[in-house]
Amino acid sequence: MSSYHLTQLDGGIVELDASTIDSFAASLRGELITTDAAHYDWARTLWNAMIDKRPGLIVRCAVPADVRAAIDFARHNNLLISVRGGGHNIAGNAVCEGGLMIDLAPMRWVRVDPTAATAWVGAGALLGDVDQETLAHGLVVPLGINSTTGIAGLTLGGGFGWLSRRFGLAIDHLLSADVVGTDGRLLRASEQDNPDLFWALRGGGGNFGIVTAFEFSLQPVLPEVVAGLIVYPLSQARDVLQQYGDFAAEAPDNLSVWGVMRKAPPLPFLPETVHGTEVLILALCYSGNLDDAEAFIDPLRRLGTPLGEHVGRQPFVDWQSAFDPLLTPGARNYWKSHNLASLPDALIDTLIEFCQKLPSDQTEIFIAQMGGATNRLAVDATAYPHRENQFIINVHGRWNSVKDDERCINWCRQLFDALVPHAMGGVYVNFMTADEQYRVGAAYGANHQRLANLKQKYDPDNLLRMNQNIPPVG
Numbered sequence: 001m002s003s004y005h006l007t008q009l010d011g012g013i014v015e016l017d018a019s020t021i022d023s024f025a026a027s028l029r030g031e032l033i034t035t036d037a038a039h040y041d042w043a044r045t046l047w048n049a050m051i052d053k054r055p056g057l058i059v060r061c062a063v064p065a066d067v068r069a070a071i072d073f074a075r076h077n078n079l080l081i082s083v084r085g086g087g088h089n090i091a092g093n094a095v096c097e098g099g100l101m102i103d104l105a106p107m108r109w110v111r112v113d114p115t116a117a118t119a120w121v122g123a124g125a126l127l128g129d130v131d132q133e134t135l136a137h138g139l140v141v142p143l144g145i146n147s148t149t150g151i152a153g154l155t156l157g158g159g160f161g162w163l164s165r166r167f168g169l170a171i172d173h174l175l176s177a178d179v180v181g182t183d184g185r186l187l188r189a190s191e192q193d194n195p196d197l198f199w200a201l202r203g204g205g206g207n208f209g210i211v212t213a214f215e216f217s218l219q220p221v222l223p224e225v226v227a228g229l230i231v232y233p234l235s236q237a238r239d240v241l242q243q244y245g246d247f248a249a250e251a252p253d254n255l256s257v258w259g260v261m262r263k264a265p266p267l268p269f270l271p272e273t274v275h276g277t278e279v280l281i282l283a284l285c286y287s288g289n290l291d292d293a294e295a296f297i298d299p300l301r302r303l304g305t306p307l308g309e310h311v312g313r314q315p316f317v318d319w320q321s322a323f324d325p326l327l328t329p330g331a332r333n334y335w336k337s338h339n340l341a342s343l344p345d346a347l348i349d350t351l352i353e354f355c356q357k358l359p360s361d362q363t364e365i366f367i368a369q370m371g372g373a374t375n376r377l378a379v380d381a382t383a384y385p386h387r388e389n390q391f392i393i394n395v396h397g398r399w400n401s402v403k404d405d406e407r408c409i410n411w412c413r414q415l416f417d418a419l420v421p422h423a424m425g426g427v428y429v430n431f432m433t434a435d436e437q438y439r440v441g442a443a444y445g446a447n448h449q450r451l452a453n454l455k456q457k458y459d460p461d462n463l464l465r466m467n468q469n470i471p472p473v474g
């Protein structure tokens, strides 16, 4: 190509000649991918197949210096930029139309110090990379439930999973981060260094700088957990969910039980006649003393008459990827999420009504149990403010064909609307879709104003705007 046309922050187009692009590429340890490259489509593709944007350039950063070079290049040319960690976010802000996509995937490394019980993690690492390295030493950061999710986006939004009730969120274990600021300077963020930035990074999404590495403190865990699934027919869901709500309120911190309503996958422990029928699955993980597990778990089998179950001891590292087969990339996905304080009967009835008309075999409604250690910090301790919710409900629409988009999205929106009267009003920023910018205030609650002021300090030009954006306020 003799010249390149790139989208700028104000929506205009700038024309850059080949020598400008070549000298930018030559300055990198990583790779600059142009639109005519054979692997351009591979590099721009995200987990959610609904996202189909074509950036003007993709810079695959190998080292922090590449991130600095990318920021400098973007600032100099006033380019629209997006930042990609693991590429999982449902909103698809990791890729931008026509601008510069800054891809951190090559920075995929983890270094554990077992003596200090800390880990440094590169911004391109996936959750499975972190679990593999830390669990080898009997140590863990509480992360999410799908091993191919990116550490960067998950952590910057908060990060919860099977161990969060016991240990808190991923951000509650963040010790420091290396950040390339929007002025190109390398900043360290910790309780000692730039503590306001450190506060903002812990939940404020990708609004404040580009993180190149995260430092976490690690917690000791046993190598095995008792985990698995107990499956009930939808006809018993009302009774089971009512009792589950009471059970959850009394459960110990080292037990997490999530409710999943969907059509039964062809799980080998279920009779074939059940496959494809609507079910309520209790997915559970007990991470305490294994000999005590049964006493806590057994009542979950007596909330009704289960269709089947598969519960037992297994390495935690295996359980951390148990849901990967249901969450593969390449499907079309649309999510709607609420925070919940409890599971009132009217909410349960609504869930059952909508579960009877699921729009696809892959669509599910999951109720993640929060509480425990996630609730033990003050609302203003970190940018993530939801320290009072007991559950996060996610309406996860998932299907394969474009022709089903409207029908499936409508079902998600209708269920979301029907749940509003029972919800707390807040939302987890990492579960927001591209059309939910209007909910950013709900994502940050009482912390929103402080975040807007910090955005003015760390990104006054709103260079980092491909995110759930917090506009700067002086």
Ligand SMILES: Cc1cc2nc3c(=O)[nH]c(=O)nc-3n(C[C@H](O)[C@H](O)[C@H](O)COP(=O)(O)OP(=O)(O)OC[C@H]3O[C@@H](n4cnc5c(N)ncnc54)[C@H](O)[C@@H]3O)c2cc1C
Pocket (backbone or CB within 6 Å): 047, 083, 084, 085, 086, 087, 088, 089, 090, 092, 093, 094, 095, 104, 123, 143, 144, 145, 146, 148, 149, 150, 151, 152, 153, 154, 155, 156, 157, 158, 159, 160, 161, 205, 206, 207, 209, 210, 211, 212, 327, 430, 431, 466, 467, 468
């Ligand atoms: C299948 C699936 C399962 C999930 N399960 C869980 C779960 O159990 N628990 C949970 O808490 N969340 C979960 N999530 C949500 C997940 O936390 C978010 O999607 C998260 O944003 C993914 O991070 P990523 O790096 O893969 O995403 P990306 O799409 O790469 O990044 C998301 C956004 O983060 C910002 N960003 C990324 N990297 C950086 C960086 N280094 N510096 C600055 N900004 C950056 C950018 O704004 C980017 O648009 C899940 C998501 C999926 C798709």
